[in-house]
Amino acid sequence: MQTASNLKEYRKELQEALDNEFLRTAMDKFAVAYKSNVNNVFAGLDRKAMIAEVAAAKDAAIQNQEALFAEFKANAEKNGVHVHLARTAQEANELIASIAKENNCKRIIKSKSMTAEETLLNHVLEDAGFEVVETDLGEWIIQMRHEGPTHMVMPAIHLSRHQVAELFTSVTKEQQSDDIQKLVKVARRQLRRYFAEADMGVTGANFALADSGTIGICCNEGNARLTMTLPRVHVAICGLDKLAASLNDALKVVKILPRNATGQAITSYVNMVTGANECKGNPEDKKIMHIVFLDNGRSALAKDPVCGEVLRCVRCGACANVCPVYRLVGGHQMGHIYIGAVGLILTYFFHGREKAKQLIQNCINCGACKDICAAGIDLPAIIQEIRARLNEEEGAPIESTLLGKVLANRKLFHTLLRFGRYAQKPITGNTPYLRHLPQMFMRGQEFRALPALAPKPFRDIWDEVKRNNPVQPKLRVALFAGCAQDFIYPEQLVAAAKLMQAKGAALEFPMGQSCCGLPVQMMGERKAAEDVAQMNVHAFDVAKYDYIVSMCASCSSHIKHSYPSLLKGQPSEQVAVQQMVDKMTDFSSLLHDVLGYTEDDFKKGQEAVTYHAPCHLCRGLGVTKQPRDLIAAAADYKPSAEEDVCCGFGGSYSIKFPEMSSATLKRKLDNMEASGASVLVTDCPGCVMQIRGGAEKRGSKVKVQHLAELLVSKMK
Amino acid sequence: MTATPLASLFMEKANAVSISVTEVASMADVFSYALHLCKEKEPYQNLLPKGVNSTTVAAKPADLGDAQKVIAAPGLAEEDLKALQKLGEKEGILVISCGLRNFVAGLDVSVTMATMGIAETATCVLDCSDEEVRLASMLCEDHVMVLPKSVLQQSSFDVEQAIEALQKKGPRFISFISGASRTADIERVLALGVHGPLQLHVLLLEA
Ligand code: SF4
Ligand code: SF4
Numbered sequence: 001m002q003t004a005s006n007l008k009e010y011r012k013e014l015q016e017a018l019d020n021e022f023l024r025t026a027m028d029k030f031a032v033a034y035k036s037n038v039n040n041v042f043a044g045l046d047r048k049a050m051i052a053e054v055a056a057a058k059d060a061a062i063q064n065q066e067a068l069f070a071e072f073k074a075n076a077e078k079n080g081v082h083v084h085l086a087r088t089a090q091e092a093n094e095l096i097a098s099i100a101k102e103n104n105c106k107r108i109i110k111s112k113s114m115t116a117e118e119t120l121l122n123h124v125l126e127d128a129g130f131e132v133v134e135t136d137l138g139e140w141i142i143q144m145r146h147e148g149p150t151h152m153v154m155p156a157i158h159l160s161r162h163q164v165a166e167l168f169t170s171v172t173k174e175q176q177s178d179d180i181q182k183l184v185k186v187a188r189r190q191l192r193r194y195f196a197e198a199d200m201g202v203t204g205a206n207f208a209l210a211d212s213g214t215i216g217i218c219c220n221e222g223n224a225r226l227t228m229t230l231p232r233v234h235v236a237i238c239g240l241d242k243l244a245a246s247l248n249d250a251l252k253v254v255k256i257l258p259r260n261a262t263g264q265a266i267t268s269y270v271n272m273v274t275g276a277n278e279c280k281g282n283p284e285d286k287k288i289m290h291i292v293f294l295d296n297g298r299s300a301l302a303k304d305p306v307c308g309e310v311l312r313c314v315r316c317g318a319c320a321n322v323c324p325v326y327r328l329v330g331g332h333q334m335g336h337i338y339i340g341a342v343g344l345i346l347t348y349f350f351h352g353r354e355k356a357k358q359l360i361q362n363c364i365n366c367g368a369c370k371d372i373c374a375a376g377i378d379l380p381a382i383i384q385e386i387r388a389r390l391n392e393e394e395g396a397p398i399e400s401t402l403l404g405k406v407l408a409n410r411k412l413f414h415t416l417l418r419f420g421r422y423a424q425k426p427i428t429g430n431t432p433y434l435r436h437l438p439q440m441f442m443r444g445q446e447f448r449a450l451p452a453l454a455p456k457p458f459r460d461i462w463d464e465v466k467r468n469n470p471v472q473p474k475l476r477v478a479l480f481a482g483c484a485q486d487f488i489y490p491e492q493l494v495a496a497a498k499l500m501q502a503k504g505a506a507l508e509f510p511m512g513q514s515c516c517g518l519p520v521q522m523m524g525e526r527k528a529a530e531d532v533a534q535m536n537v538h539a540f541d542v543a544k545y546d547y548i549v550s551m552c553a554s555c556s557s558h559i560k561h562s563y564p565s566l567l568k569g570q571p572s573e574q575v576a577v578q579q580m581v582d583k584m585t586d587f588s589s590l591l592h593d594v595l596g597y598t599e600d601d602f603k604k605g606q607e608a609v610t611y612h613a614p615c616h617l618c619r620g621l622g623v624t625k626q627p628r629d630l631i632a633a634a635a636d637y638k639p640s641a642e643e644d645v646c647c648g649f650g651g652s653y654s655i656k657f658p659e660m661s662s663a664t665l666k667r668k669l670d671n672m673e674a675s676g677a678s679v680l681v682t683d684c685p686g687c688v689m690q691i692r693g694g695a696e697k698r699g700s701k702v703k704v705q706h707l708a709e710l711l712v713s714k715m716k
Numbered sequence: 717m718t719a720t721p722l723a724s725l726f727m728e729k730a731n732a733v734s735i736s737v738t739e740v741a742s743m744a745d746v747f748s749y750a751l752h753l754c755k756e757k758e759p760y761q762n763l764l765p766k767g768v769n770s771t772t773v774a775a776k777p778a779d780l781g782d783a784q785k786v787i788a789a790p791g792l793a794e795e796d797l798k799a800l801q802k803l804g805e806k807e808g809i810l811v812i813s814c815g816l817r818n819f820v821a822g823l824d825v826s827v828t829m830a831t832m833g834i835a836e837t838a839t840c841v842l843d844c845s846d847e848e849v850r851l852a853s854m855l856c857e858d859h860v861m862v863l864p865k866s867v868l869q870q871s872s873f874d875v876e877q878a879i880e881a882l883q884k885k886g887p888r889f890i891s892f893i894s895g896a897s898r899t900a901d902i903e904r905v906l907a908l909g910v911h912g913p914l915q916l917h918v919l920l921l922e923a
Contacts, residue, residue, distance in 0.1 A: 030904060079887050137910055138901035156901055164902050184899060184907040191911065192763035196820045197770045212883040222854055222897035222912030228889075229850050230820070232772060247880050251872045254892075265729065266837040268895040272879070275887030278847040280817055281772030 001148040002336040002347070002355055007656070010333075010358040015659055017329035022160050027327045028667075030157065032642070034321045037263025038372075050256050055376040057249040058312035061241075062302045068210040068243040069293060075213030079275025082290045083213075085240075089119035089350075092294050096121060096202065096235055097128045099290050103233045105130070105199035111217070111224035112136040113204025114152055114315055115237045115294055117337050118350055121202070133194045135223040137187050141167060150331030152317040152339050153261045158330050191223075201227035205238040206257070206314070207250040208291070214274040215291060216250055218257060218267040225271055232281045233288040240298040241311040253314050253374075260316040260374040297349050306385045307349070312375035313342050319369035319379055324646045325362055328663050334362065341369035341379040348386050353393065360386050362657065364650035364664075365522055367619040381562075387524030396525065403520060404528030410514040410535060417487050420453050444658030448665065448693030451488050458490035462509045465497050473506030475594070478545040480536075480559070480584075482552035483515045484685035489706065492685060496551050496587055496708035502715065503595040512539030516555040519651050521562060533559075533566045534573065542579040547594065551587045551708060553684040554651075557620030560584050586617060587708065588683055592626035602634040602714040609635040609710060610677035610702075612668065612691060613644040614684035627683055627707055634714040640675030642667070647682075649690035665694045672702055683707040722835040722868040723920055729838035730918060733895045734908070737838075740919045743862075746827065747800045749919060750787060750860050754809050754825045759783050760857050764821040773820040780810070786823040787811045788856060790848035800827070816851035826856035826913075830863040830893075832875045839894040840918060841875055843882070850889060854897075859913035861893065864923040 004010035017023060061068060073083040086092035100108060108130050110116065122143070125132045134143040138156035142149060144167055149155030156164070165178035168186050176186055203224050205215040215236050217224045228234050244250045258264040279287035302308055320326040320340025335343030336355045344363060348356035360383060369379045391400070406413050458465075458481055477500060485493050497507055517532035536559070540548065550556040560581050567573045591597045609631050618624050624644075631637045648654060648664030668691060672680050680695075680702055682688060692704035723739070730737045740746055759782070780786075789800055790813045797813055804811040812819075828849055830840035840861045844850035853859055869875050872892070882888050897912030908914050 026903065033904075135911070136901070137899045141901070154901055154904065157904065159902075161903050161905075180902045180905045181907050183902055184910050188910055189761070189763050192820065192822075193765060193768055195911075196764055196768050196773045199771075209883070212880065214883050214888075220895075220898045220900075221910045223910075225850065225854055225891070226911060229847065229854070230773060230817075247876055247883070248873070251876060254872065262900070264733075266839060266892065266894045268893065268898050270892035270894075272883070272888070272890045274883045274889070277845055277887050277889045280847055 001332060002359055004358050007358055007361070011657065011659065014329050014333055014657065017333045018659055018663055023158055023330050024328070026157065026160075027330060031321070031327045034263065038260065041259045041263045041265055050252070051374060051376045053252045054256055054314065054374060055312055057244065057252055058375055061243055061245060061249065062308060062311045064245070065240055065243060065299060065302050068245065069240065071210040072208055072213055072243060075211065076275065076291060079213055080286065080289070081213065081276055084290065084292045085295065086292055087295050089294070089296050092119050092237060092292050092296075093121050093124035095292055096237065097125055097130070099233065099235055100125070100130055100200050103200065103288055105233055107131045107194070107198045108133070108200045108202060109194050109198040109227050109231065110134050110139070110202040111204070111219065111227040112139050112155070113202070113237055114338065115204050115239050116202060117149065118296065119237070119294065121237070133191070135191055135194065135227060136221060137184065140187065140191065144171065148332065148337060150339065151320060152315050158332065195226050195230050198231040200233040200235060201231040202235050202237065203227055205236050205242055207244045207253060208238050208242050209244055209247055209250055211246050212274055214247075214272050216254070217271045218254065218269070219271070220268045222269055225269055228271065228273060229279070230281065232279060233290070235290045235292060237292045237294060239294050241313070256374045257314050257316050260318040260372065301349060307345070307382050309377050310342065310345050310382055312377055314374050316374045318372045318374060322368040322372045324366055324368065324648070324664050325364060325660060328660055335359070341383065342377070345379065345382050345386060353390055356386070357390060357394070360390065362660070364646055364648065364653045366615040366646035366650070368615070368646070371619045384521055384524065387522070388526040391524040392526070396523070400520070400523035400525050403523065404525035407515050407517065407520050408528045408531040410512070413514060417453065417457070417483075445655070447658065447662035447697060448690060449696040450693060451689055453487055454490050456490065458486045458493045459509070459511060461490060461494070465494060466507065466509070468498070468501050469506045470501060470504050474504035475506065475546045476508065476544065477505045477590070478508045478510060478540055478548045480513060480516070480548055480550040480555055481509070482550060482555040482685065484689065485551055489685050489688065492551055492688070492706040492708050495706070495712040498712050499591060499597070499708060499715070500549075500595065503597070505595065508545065510539045510541070514539075516558045518554055518558040521558070522651055522653070529562070530566045533563045534570070537563065537567065537573055537576050537580055540580060542576050542583065545583060547585050547590060548580060548583045549585055549587055549590050551683065551685065551706065553586060553614040553617035553620060554686055556584055556586045557616035560621065586621055586623055586683070588617070588626035588630060589623055591711070592630055597630060597633065597711075599633040601716055602711070603716055604633070605635055605714060607635050607679060608638045608677040609679045609681055610638050610640045610672060610675040611643055612647060612672070612680060612682040612687055614682055614687045615646050617683055618644045630707065630711060631681060634711055635679070638675050638677045640677070641671045647687050647690045649686045651686065654690065661690075665690055669694050669698060669700065673700060677702065679703045679705060679710065681705050681707045681710045720865060720868070722870065723865050725835040726833060726838055726868060726920065729836060733838060735838055735895055735916045735918055737918045737920060739922070741922045743796050743921075746860070746862050746919050746921065747803055749917070750800070750825055750827050751803055751807055751809065753858055753860065753917070754785050754787055755807055757824060757858065759785055760822040760824045762821045772817065774818045785809045786819065787825045787827065788816055788819065788823055788852040789813055789827040790816070790852050791829055791846060792827065814848050816848050816855060819851075819855050823856050825858045825860060826852035827860045827862065828853055830861050831867065832878065833863045833868040834870070834872050834875060834892070835868055836871050837894055838918075839872070839892045841879070842891050842893055843888070844891055845887065845889045853891075853893065854912040857909070857914050858917060859896070859915070860917045860919060862919050862921050864921045866923050
């Protein structure tokens with residue numbers, strides 16, 4: 001649970017989590033194991049198609065929510081179930097408490113339900129004098145520790161066996177060993193009594209089938225089965241988003257959910273309950289059954305054109321499993337009740353902006369969650385949308401407004417950058433790094449050396465570069481430089497230009513171009529992001545070129561994915577935007593697929609070279625093969641572990657959360673050094689800045705280059 | 717035994733999730749499997765402390781000795797149940813088919829009949845609308861499920877229509893069962909038998 005009320009407090013909590021040795025090791029192991037389990041369990045399956053099917057089914061259900069609810073209600077009532085609709089969390093809790101009271105229940109057992117966590121049901125029931133016991137092992141553990149879950153599927157993942165043994169020792173008043181198998185048996189014995197004595201069982205639901213009034217619950221432990229069977233009364237609490245048209249749609253979810261959640265093909269139990277079933281604990285041998293559907297904003301969210309998609313979520317927890325931020329600090333810091341990428345979003349909608357405000361900043365925009373999501377939700381885009389809404393609702397922080405203003409005015413921005421060149425003089429100590437930044441700028445930034453601005457930006461040397469354009473060009477290619485290459489690393493562009501020109505590409509560099517706008521979009525400066533996008537579209541005479549290329553994966557991916565939606569309100573821009581999107585490509589793909597670079601073009605050396613896959617290239621653009629082929633064509637390619645895991649840069653993220661950025665970078669550098677390579681290449685200037693800065697700081701022997709620099713040095 | 721591709725697939729997937737699968741020729745084989753299993757195992761652990769205060773279940777029946785082994789077999793055909801009870805008697809094993817609310821403390825072995833099977837996930841489909849069947853599948857330490865090869869299908873979508881037809885007829889409780897009761901909630905270490913069976917046995921019946 002998130003309690004910090006400002007960024008400073010939040011950062012303090014993050015630091016505490018970072019200092020928790022057990023958590024760090026456990027999370028690291030989990031992140032690595034999870035990926036390999038998932039790869040295995042999806043082997044031979046078309047994962048993309050499975051995701052698309054779930055997304056389509058969920059979208060249809062979201063659009064049809066009201067009708068599905070009515071249908072469900074009619075069918076379930078026919079079979080003796082009481083169906084309720086609670087508008088708010090409060091209403092749901094009161095309803096459930098009154099059901100318990102009416103039926104003279106005292107003891108309540110629960111099986112795991114995120115929806116009941118969302119409404120904080122336990123507190124209300126306990127305050128009303130009921131005894132409430134969680135029966136899912138992990139939930140029971142955290143209930144006794146008075147904690148919230150740190151994972152949606154494995155709620156106690158932050159605890160060690162020793163902590164559990166201690167807890168069980170105090171509960172049973174007998175010394176318990178920290179043998180996990182034995183601890184599980186202790187829970188088996190302790191909890192059986194509650195199953196036997198309970199009057200009412202509360203469960204969640206993974207799906208609710210409208211056409212038969214059936215609810216479905218997936219579980220591994222079997223506690224949900226007992227919770228639904230032994231007590232006289234069964235209450236299921238279920239978000240409106242769990243409504244499905246038919247069993248067919250639910251089976252699509254059942255197929256992907258456990259695979260994504262834990263790398264299992266299926267959970268041990270998938271229970272489907274239609275109507276009030278036999279219950280010999282009641283005089284009439286029939287279960288007293290209630291289903292409480294929870295709205296709590298869902299029906300309005302269904303109509304939200306940008307964020308409504310989040311209702312597709314099947315709560316598999318995978319967006320936490322792959323998140324580099326979650327990996328560092330765990331669920332208490334990466335969510336309020338819902339956890340991981342989807343947790344950042346749902347906190348805003350279900351628990352309010354006060355809770356969401358700090359959390360929503362803690363996303364580095366690496367895209368790993370979007371890539372894994374069982375329902376194909378564009379989570380990072382929604383996170384950015386919420387940042388924009390928060391800025392609009394509460395006013396933007398001064399830095400982001402300022403940056404927005406500056407970026408929206410290219411001339412001002414570039415003048416400031418040029419001025420920076422003089423201003424930095426006293427602090428570079430004649431090196432390409434900033435050496436003595438004033439304390440206020442350096443706070444927390446010591447983990448990496450920051451580069452100095454180049455003596456001349458690329459736009460000032462463009463005339464020289466242009467002279468090498470081929471006389472009889474095969475292709476016309478426009479360069480989109482992006483700020484980092486234009487002003488910090490022009491040599492990367494020079495190298496790239498040489499490679500492209502050598503294969504017959506005539507280059508153009510439209511001077512009106514500026515920053516792609518990703519930094520302001522990340523800060524939720526919607527207007528500035530739109531203005532910058534428009535400025536760039538205007539700067540390019542798009543119809544004229546065969547390709548537009550950027551050596552910065554973040555720029556390419558931002559232009560391709562965000563420009564159409566940023567400019568959708570402007571009909572006159574549509575043709576140019578679409579052409580820009582269609583012609584936009586990344587450097588590796590252009591060299592490999594279009595210009596046809598192969599081994600024959602390079603003097604292949606013995607040098608061992610490893611690779612870092614930029615987030616916005618490997619996931620943002622889905623480009624994974626081309627850069628590796630190119631490296632292998634020019635050098636001895638030595639893969640390193642977790643090549644596709646974020647380096648921790650994330651633009652302003654690394655300034656806002658330096659401790660997080662630094663911890664992510666550390667692992668990247670460790671993997672880089674362990675690969676045994678003497679050079680690391682990557683194809684994004686931001687990643688170069690982060691990894692090179694870190695390598696410099698730790699005095700690593702590994703040289704960090706942009707792919708273009710490596711290739712140009714090996715050209716025949 | 718006929719080795720059908722679906723049966724082979726089922727066995728392969730079952731092995732991966734520690735379900736024990738055995739091919740059997742007849743119900744007589746099922747009974748001897750269950751009895752043998754029950755005889756060899758340690759008597760079940762009594763999970764209820766004295767003084768349980770419940771209006772809906774009873775602690776272990778008072779007249780049962782501590783070491784009395786129990787098999788629950790609800791949902792068997794009448795003559796099958798009789799046959800099993802007779803065999804059980806010889807071994808000193810009590811075979812019951814109802815009153816499972818009196819066995820919430822535990823029991824040794826349950827035998828249930830799957831109505832369908834899904835090969836690609838090693839799943840038995842159990843219609844447990846009968847509460848005794850539902851309880852039997854949860855309260856035992858070893859769960860023996862009989863799955864006729866003739867009802868084996870490839871995927872969940874192949875059993876969809878049959879299940880939907882049942883669900884549209886009135887109250888139903890249908891479960892896919894694809895393993896023992898399991899958890900990985902402590903340090904992600906797999907442990908079997910957290911609330912329900914410690915082991916799932918599937919007997920693939922030639923029929
Ligand atoms: S984009 Fe990356 S950092 Fe942000 S929530 Fe998703 S996985 Fe986490
Ligand atoms: S958002 Fe996607 S990945 Fe995250 S829990 Fe929901 S379905 Fe799973």
